[in-house]
Amino acid sequence: MGWKLPTIAAATIVAFTATAVLFGMAPDASAGCGSGVVDTDTAGSQSIAGFSGDQLQNAAQIMNAAAELGLPTAAQTIGVMTAIGESTLRNLDHGDNAINPDDTIADSVGLFQQQELGYGPLADRMDPFKAATAFFTRLMGVEGWQTMEPTLAAHAVQINADPSYYTPFYAPATAVVQGLISTGGAGACAISGDAVQLAQQLVDAADKGRLVGSTPDHIKEIRWIAQGQAVPACGVDVRILQVIVLALQIFDQVGVSDINRKCTSQIEGAGTASSHYFNGGGLAVDFYLLNGRSLTGADGNSIRLITALDPVMPDGARVGQAACRTNAGTAISTSHFAQFEDTCNHLHIDVGFAGGQLADR
Known part of the structure; x- marks a missing residue:
C-alpha cells in the first residue's frame, strides 16, 4: 500500500433543474432508473475533486465493474475510495514490495495495488475493469460490508496496516462517483418538486x-x-x-x-x-x-x-x-x-x- 495522500475537499460538477435531481439510488429503488454504467469517454473530459483525464476514466471503470455485478452506489464509492488511497486513481505498473509465504518478493500493481498471489497474472491486475471486478468480488464476500464503515469494508479486502487509512478518501470518492453519475448517466433517477x-x-x-x-x-x-x-x-x-x-x-x-x-x-x-x-x-x-x-x-x-x-x-x-x-x-x-x-x-x-x-x- 503506502500511498499516503492529504485530505481532498469534496467538490463536484453537477447540472440540475429546479424540479428534477439526478442521483444514485439504493439497490431496491432503482427500477426505471439508469443501469449504473458510466460512459468512460465522457468521464475523462472533466475535472472532479482534483481528478481528471485517465484518473476519472479509471474511476468510471471501477463503477462499471460494480454495476456489472449488480452492486449499488455505495459499493462504487468504496471501490473508488480504495483506489484513491492505493494509487490516486492511476493504473500504476509498480508499487509496494511484499513478502509472499514462500519468501519470494511480490510487487503490487494497478489501481488497487494487487499482488499476483490471490489476484492472478499481471495483465489482469493492470486491467482496471478486471482489477475492480476482483476487488468487488472479495468485497461481496465480506459479511455485512453494506453497513460497515467504508474504510473498514475496504480494509477487509485490502488487509493493510491501518483500518482507518481510507477515511480521508471517502469524501473525494463520493464527489467523483456523484459527479460521474450526474454527467455520465449512471444510476440516475428523477425527483419531483411536488x-x-x-x-x-x-x-x-x-x-x-x-x-x-x-x-x-x-x-x-x-x-x-x-x-x-x-x-x-x-x-x-x-x-x-x-x-x-x-x-x-x-x-x-x-x-x-x-x-x-x-x-x-x-x-x-x-x-x-x-x-x-x-x-x-x-x-x-x-x-x-x-x-x-x-x-x-x-x-x-x-x-x-x-x-x-x-x-x-x-x-x-x-x-x-x-x-x-x-x-x-x-x-x-x-x-x-x-x-x-x-x-x-x-x-x-x-x-x-x-x-x-x-x-x-
Missing part, C-alpha cells in the same frame, strides 16, 4: 419499512401531506421532503427523529428559534439512523449523505454536527451547506435560512 408526490413516495417507503420514525412520530406529518391534508402547524417544506427522498435513494433504510416540532409541541435544542419550529416549522429534518446504523454526524454514513447532498442544496442551507466531525477527525469542506455545532446523536439538515430551491443551480 409536495404531495414526494410525500406519497415517502409514505410508500414507510409502509415498506425503509423510512422509520422515532418518538414522537413525525412520519404522520408526511402522511397528512400525502393525503392532501393541510394540518395547521404540521407542514413540511418541500425541500425537506426532497432531502428525505434523496436519502432514500442513497440508503436502503432511513430513520427520521424530528421534522416539525411545532406540530408535536417539542421545545428543545434551539427552542422556538429552531428551523424545526419557527415560520410554521418543518424547515429541518434530523436523521438518526441510516442503513441500521446510528448517526453521530461524523460517521461514514453521515459523511456520505452530507457530501452527496451538498452540491444540490440551496445556498444558506445548514448541516449540523460540525464540532462532532472536527473532534472525530472527519471534518469536511462544503460548498453550499453552512456547518454549525449540534449534539452528536443525529444529523441535522435545514433550509430555514436558505434562499432558492433545492438543486436550483
Whole structure:
C-alpha cells in the first residue's frame, strides 16, 4: 500500500433543474432508473475533486465493474475510495514490495495495488475493469460490508496496516462517483418538486419499512401531506421532503427523529428559534439512523449523505454536527451547506435560512 495522500475537499460538477435531481439510488429503488454504467469517454473530459483525464476514466471503470455485478452506489464509492488511497486513481505498473509465504518478493500493481498471489497474472491486475471486478468480488464476500464503515469494508479486502487509512478518501470518492453519475448517466433517477408526490413516495417507503420514525412520530406529518391534508402547524417544506427522498435513494433504510416540532409541541435544542419550529416549522429534518446504523454526524454514513447532498442544496442551507466531525477527525469542506455545532446523536439538515430551491443551480 503506502500511498499516503492529504485530505481532498469534496467538490463536484453537477447540472440540475429546479424540479428534477439526478442521483444514485439504493439497490431496491432503482427500477426505471439508469443501469449504473458510466460512459468512460465522457468521464475523462472533466475535472472532479482534483481528478481528471485517465484518473476519472479509471474511476468510471471501477463503477462499471460494480454495476456489472449488480452492486449499488455505495459499493462504487468504496471501490473508488480504495483506489484513491492505493494509487490516486492511476493504473500504476509498480508499487509496494511484499513478502509472499514462500519468501519470494511480490510487487503490487494497478489501481488497487494487487499482488499476483490471490489476484492472478499481471495483465489482469493492470486491467482496471478486471482489477475492480476482483476487488468487488472479495468485497461481496465480506459479511455485512453494506453497513460497515467504508474504510473498514475496504480494509477487509485490502488487509493493510491501518483500518482507518481510507477515511480521508471517502469524501473525494463520493464527489467523483456523484459527479460521474450526474454527467455520465449512471444510476440516475428523477425527483419531483411536488409536495404531495414526494410525500406519497415517502409514505410508500414507510409502509415498506425503509423510512422509520422515532418518538414522537413525525412520519404522520408526511402522511397528512400525502393525503392532501393541510394540518395547521404540521407542514413540511418541500425541500425537506426532497432531502428525505434523496436519502432514500442513497440508503436502503432511513430513520427520521424530528421534522416539525411545532406540530408535536417539542421545545428543545434551539427552542422556538429552531428551523424545526419557527415560520410554521418543518424547515429541518434530523436523521438518526441510516442503513441500521446510528448517526453521530461524523460517521461514514453521515459523511456520505452530507457530501452527496451538498452540491444540490440551496445556498444558506445548514448541516449540523460540525464540532462532532472536527473532534472525530472527519471534518469536511462544503460548498453550499453552512456547518454549525449540534449534539452528536443525529444529523441535522435545514433550509430555514436558505434562499432558492433545492438543486436550483
